[in-house]
Amino acid sequence: MGKTKGTNERLYYWIACTKDKYELPVFVEETCVDLAKKIGVRHSAITNCIRRETTTRNYKIAYNC
Numbered sequence: 454m455g456k457t458k459g460t461n462e463r464l465y466y467w468i469a470c471t472k473d474k475y476e477l478p479v480f481v482e483e484t485c486v487d488l489a490k491k492i493g494v495r496h497s498a499i500t501n502c503i504r505r506e507t508t509t510r511n512y513k514i515a516y517n518c
Contacts, residue, residue, distance in 0.1 A: 467499065469512035476513060488514075 467488040469480040482488040489496040494509055501507070502514040 465516050468515045468517065469509075470515060472508055472511065472513050476515075479512060485516075 464483065467482050467485050468478050469488060469492050470476040470478050480488060480491045482491060485499045486496045489499050492509065492512060498509055499514055502509055503516060508514070
């Protein structure tokens with residue numbers, strides 16, 4: 454179970470992983486916006502990758518709590 458941030462808020466980690474079979478984490482951020490800035494895409498691209506289960510240019514996107 455993830456750490457809590459406040460009373461009922463969970464702390465999620467947004468992760469950009471390699472697209473190969475190992476899926477090694479390249480970037481780990483606490484917000485979608487921070488991850489988007491780090492890899493050079495819009496935050497809507499990150500959320501679309503999660504929703505559609507696709508990848509960005511060079512990374513597979515995941516989030517974990």
